[in-house]
Amino acid sequence: MLPPTINIFEKAAKKAGKILIRDFGELENLQIESKSLGDFVTNADLKVEKSILDTLNYYYPDFTYITEESGIIKGNENTIIIDPIDGTSNFIHGIPHVSIVIAKMVDREITDGIIYNPILNEFFWSSKGRGAWCNNRRLRVSNRNKLSDCLIGTGLPFGESVYNNYQIEIDNVLRNTAGIRRIGSAALDLAYVASGKLDGYWEKDINLWDICSGILIVKEAGGVITKINGEKWDVDCREVLSSNNHIHKELRKKLSLH
Ligand code: IPD
Numbered sequence: 511m512l513p514p515t516i517n518i519f520e521k522a523a524k525k526a527g528k529i530l531i532r533d534f535g536e537l538e539n540l541q542i543e544s545k546s547l548g549d550f551v552t553n554a555d556l557k558v559e560k561s562i563l564d565t566l567n568y569y570y571p572d573f574t575y576i577t578e579e580s581g582i583i584k585g586n587e588n589t590i591i592i593d594p595i596d597g598t599s600n601f602i603h604g605i606p607h608v609s610i611v612i613a614k615m616v617d618r619e620i621t622d623g624i625i626y627n628p629i630l631n632e633f634f635w636s637s638k639g640r641g642a643w644c645n646n647r648r649l650r651v652s653n654r655n656k657l658s659d660c661l662i663g664t665g666l667p668f669g670e671s672v673y674n675n676y677q678i679e680i681d682n683v684l685r686n687t688a689g690i691r692r693i694g695s696a697a698l699d700l701a702y703v704a705s706g707k708l709d710g711y712w713e714k715d716i717n718l719w720d721i722c723s724g725i726l727i728v729k730e731a732g733g734v735i736t737k738i739n740g741e742k743w744d745v746d747c748r749e750v751l752s753s754n755n756h757i758h759k760e761l762r763k764k765l766s767l768h
Contacts, residue, residue, distance in 0.1 A: 513637040515622040519612045520633065522565035526558045526610055527628030530595065533557075534629060535604050542602060549668075550598050555579055559594035562612065566590060578719045589615040593719035596625075597695030606630060609697045613722035618745050623723025625697045634701040634727055642704050642731035651733040652706035655756035660709035662761065663691045663699040667715060679712075682764040700724025703752050704731035710753035710761050712738055721750055728752045738765050 512520060533540065533554040541553040559579045566575075570590065575583040577592040593611040595601050601608045606629040613623035625634040634649070636642040642649040654660050662683055667676055683690055691708065693699050696716055702708040704727045713721075725735050725743070734755045735743045740762045743750060753761055 512635070513622065513640060515614055516624060516635045516637055518566070518569050519614075519622065519624045519635070520626075522562045523610045523612060523624055523626040523633070524628075525565055526561040526594065527626055529557050529561055530554060530601075530608070530610065531628050534601065534606075534608070537602070537604055540602060550602060551579060552595070552598060552602060554601065555595045555598060558610065559592060562592055562594060562610070566592075566612075576719065578717070587616070591615060591719050591722045593697065593717075596697040596720050597693075600694040605694065607693050607695050607698055609695050609701075611697045611719060611723050613726070615722065615745065620722050620726045620745070623726045625701045625723045625727065627698065632701075634704070634723070636723075636727045636730040638726065638730070640730070642727045644701070644705060649704045649727070649731040650706060651704060651728070651731050651754035652709050653756070654709050654754065657686055657757050657760045657764075658688065660687045660757055660761075661689055661691060661707075662687050663693055663702065663708045663711035665694075665696055665699070665713035665716065666692050676714075679765050683761070686760075686764055696720040697724050700728050700750075700752060703733055703754070704728045706731075706754070710751070710757055712749075712751045712761075712765060714738065714749040716748060716750060718745055724752075725750070734758050736762070738762065 574585040574589040591613045597608040610626045622637045699711040738751045
C-alpha cells in the first residue's frame with residue numbers, strides 16, 4: 511500500500527499526466543515562450559502545474575508551495591515542491607523523456623517524492639525509510655564498481671548558464687567511463703541512477719524542483735548524493751553528484767581535475 515502522501519501525489523500527478531499526454535506530440539499547437547536562452551515554458555507546463563496545484567490544494571490548503579512556473583506560494587512550514595514538466599525541451603521536440611516532479615520537504619529535508627513519466631507510464635516514488643520504487647518494482651542502484659564499465663548521466667549547460675571547466679569535466683569522464691548520457695530531464699537522470707540504469711550522474715546550475723524527488727529516491731535505492739566536491743548536499747545546493755556509492759570517490763576525482 512502506498513504511504514498516504516504518495517497516494518495523494520500519485521492522484522495529482524496521474525490527473526495532470528493526462529493533460530501532458532494530450533499535448534505531447536501536438537507540436538504545432540504548442541504555445542512556447544522563452545524565459546531565457548534555451549529555457550522554455552509551454553502552455554502545457556502551465557496547465558499541468560495548475561492541475562497539480564488544484565488537486566494538492568484540496569488536501570494541503572495550508573502548505574507552502576515552491577513551483578517552477580508560479581513561484582512561491584507562502585503557507586506553513588510544510589513545503590511541496592513542483593516541477594510540472596521536467597524536460598520541457600524534450601516535450602517541445604516530441605522526445606518522451608519528460609516527467610512530473612512533486613516532493614514534500616519538512617525542516618529542509620525531502621521526506622516524500624515522486625517522478626512520473628506519463629508517456630512511458632513509469633511512476634517512481636519514495637518516502638523516507640520506505641525504499642525506492644517504480645510502479646510495483648523495488649529499485650536498487652547498480653553494482654558496478656569499475657568506473658570504466660559505468661554509464662554516467664549529466665546535463666549540458668545551455669544558454670547563459672554555460673560554466674567554466676565543463677569541457678574538461680566531460681573530457682575526463684568520457685576518457686574513464688563507458689560513456690555519457692544527456693537525457694534532458696534531471697529528475698529522470700536521478701530515477702535512472704536509482705534504477706541501476708545509470709551508474710552516476712552530475713549536474714551544476716540546477717534547480718531544486720528538478721532534483722528534489724530524485725535525491726530521496728537515489729538515497730532510498732542505496733545510492734549516494736553529495737555536492738560535486740564530495741561535501742554534504744543540502745537543499746540550497748545548485749549542483750549534485752550522485753552514484754551507486756562504489757564509484758563515487760573516483761568519479762568525484764575525475765570531476766575535480768581542473
Ligand atoms: C531542465 C532539465 C534538464 C537539465 C536542466 C533543467 P526543465 O529542466 O532537467 O535535464 O539539464 O538544467 O533546467 O527546464 O525542463 O524543467
